[in-house]
Amino acid sequence: MDATARVRAGWDWLKGPEPWTRRMLAGDLALATVAAVLGLGVEELDRGSGARMLASAVLVVALTLLRRRLPAATLVAGSALSAVLPGALLVTGLLGWSAGRRIEGVGRALAAFSLACVAAVGLGVVSESEMRPLLVIVFTTLLFIVTTVMPGLASRYWSQRRTLLRALQERNAQLMRERAMIAGQARLLERQRIAQDMHDSLGHQLALISVHTGALEVDPKLTDRQREAVGVLRQASVAAMHELREVVGILRDGVAAPVPVEEAAQPAARGVAGIAGVVESARGAGTPVGLATTGQPRPLVAACDHAAYRIVQEALTNAYKHAPGAAIAVELRYEDDSLVVEIANGPAAGPGAGEVVSGGQGLTGLRERARLVGGMVHAGPTEDGGFRVAGVLPYGAEPAGVEDAADDFGQRLRPHVLDGAPPMDWAAVDRELTVPSRSRAGGVAMGCGIAFAAGVLLLVALGVAIALMVGSFKDGMIDREEYDAVRIGTAEQEVRDRLPSGDSVLTSGLDRKGPTRPAGSECLAFLAADGPSDLGKDLVFRFCFADGKLVDKQAYEVKQ
Incomplete structure (x- = not known):
């Protein structure tokens, strides 16, 4: 193995399992520099020699860089050296923070901090010969708690909180995906039910209309004018059956139902190419309809193409019902980025045929259809008393307005939130976050007991320290x-x-x-x-x- 490979292997070992970016390396070097400089000041106040100052600075830098790879070892080593080298005392807080975050398991963390405390206290007693051993033990323990244990506890709490939040975020995303799947399955079942009802009811009625109009068309008692009108009705019923079959196929399977070969040439295309046929049928029924096309025709995606056809069809139907006998103008304008479909009719030429049956959902359905493909539909009266419907449809598919579902935290479920993050180890998360108690109340009681015991021990230590200080003064x-x-x-x-x-x-x-x-x-x-x-x-x-x-x-x- 050459020198380059050894250096690379050593670098990989030093980084450890965590990704070590240049920014993180620069931050660690900055922390090591600050701790080393402050440690030199402490050594100067303690009148340390030049060799001791150099050793303190080198050890501070080495411990700072190794704390990610060896959190427990650096914690013990730094705590022990701080008793001998006062300049290394300031790095113990950083080592405690790193160890509290990176040591897995409560038992391992407790063992590492206990060993570090024993090492610091033991070397402090050995190195300090001018003070009573009991006083050294008390002061060193309190100093270790403040400079090392408290940063470690804060780091462990912060790390567990971040892990818990990430776990909740991922589990919430999983629940949202499962809820979307369940909702999709429910919608599919409902669509299949609606399709079956439409096929059983409307299909039967349209078939009867087609049969009866077909028989009426060959009745010799009808005049040519009546026979032509009956033929128009029969063609309309046949076209309605084809459209019903298409809608039922989409509702049931999500795709259009295949059209039989013998019937494929009969109905008009359900797109821009079929608009001319719709206009021609309206003219055959006696309605004056004009069709104009401007711009260079361009192909549209299937959804937009079908939406243009439906806009013209619905607008013509509304004109038939609400303004009978009025002239209708249909215009297709191919703009640079979209197709504009405009249908305008004048005021009614005469009184209507009575009450008009209308579901009131035609224009609402057009607006929703256009919105789903990234377009829009506007409808309203004109100055001369007529009515105008205009739709703007993009050439490409640009779904718009479909918002992300809100999760239970009031946030939006975005797929890219967790992109690039490593997969969550649920077993490790459960081990880290599990409270060793049989119930929630037991866990709260245990936590309160531990906190109370720690408070009592701290008060006892402070009392002993004050008593020793008073005795020391005397x-x-x-x-x-x-x-x-x-x-x-x-x-x-x-x-x-x-x-x-x-x-x-x-x-x-x-x-x-x-x-x-x-x-x-x-x-x-x-x-x-x-x-x-x-x-x-x-x-x-x-x-x-x-x-x-x-x-x-x-x-x-x-x-x-």
Whole structure:
């Protein structure tokens, strides 16, 4: 394996199972840089050496880049190193956030955080020799909870919430698809029922009309004019039967029913090509109808072609019923992007034939038919008292107005919402989100119990810390009378018995800030209980011992 392949393999290992984009890499490097710079400031305040500063910065960058691939290991390592290298303390929050999000299973996460806490506390006790071990344990534990555990809990909650929302989103989409399928099946069954009813009722009646008109047409008692009118009725009934067969086929199977070969040439085409036949039939019935075509004819898709035919047919029917004897003008205009079908009639030439039977749904059906193919229909009266119907139909199929179904969350179901997302592992989601309880009430009770126990433990820890702090303050402070009562040359054990232990965070390093200590001596420093009036300074009492007796005592002020 050459060097390039090894580098690529190492890079793939470092990325881990998550996709690591350039943006994410840049973000991780930025976080590592900020944490390293702030860590150098912490090391400078702690008077760390140059080698320790360099090691702290390198470790911060390495832990930040490895946290995606090894969340548990980096959490333990970072917590342990933060006890030795103060500059690595700031990266523990980032490691806790990453571990809380990426460690699968509550047991594994609890084990990783517990091991990290033990490592931080153990190394803190070993590395800190100037404080009491119990005080180090309390402070280190509280610091670990604040800087590591709390970011981990917040990250785990955020990650579980995001997983839950995504699972609900996908399950909602699945339910919406299933509901659409059920609705489609219900519509199909209803269409089949309607088709059967139409075939059984209308088909029978049209067949009787066709038979009776056919027999009446050959009656020798009829005049030529009457026989021609009966022939028109028979052709209309035959055409109605063909259209009924087509509609029944569409309702039942979703496709038009096949027309028999012997009947294929009889009915007019149900498209723009059939408009001339409809106009010619109207003229044969005695209605003055004119047909005009402008523009370059262009082919239309089947749905638009059929919609144009239906618009002309319905408009002519309305003109027959509501304006008998009026002249009708039919115009087809081929525009650049659409076909305009316009039918206009003048006012009625005379009184109507009485009450007109109308369902009132013709124009509504035309508008819906045009909308489904991306067009529109306008109908209204004209200035001269007539009526005008105009339809605009696109040449291509452009379904419009079909809105996405609203889901149960008040949102729209869009197929592209989850495009590109990996498939959901429902078993893993169930394991992650399942509450180990028998009932919802039990889960709530368990959660409340855990929260209460955690609150109690935190209050106990705070109480212990406050008590230790108060005791530490007492061990690190004396008044002026105690200082003056101690004489140089007194035995060391006698002096230590009279004074507090001095083991306090308040006195850490104070013995090295005053005057030069006697050679070979060991010093004990205290803060004055009644310090100077200057709030920026502290009064220190120092006692130095050598050869088992007090050899020097000093009182001096130091800056806080």
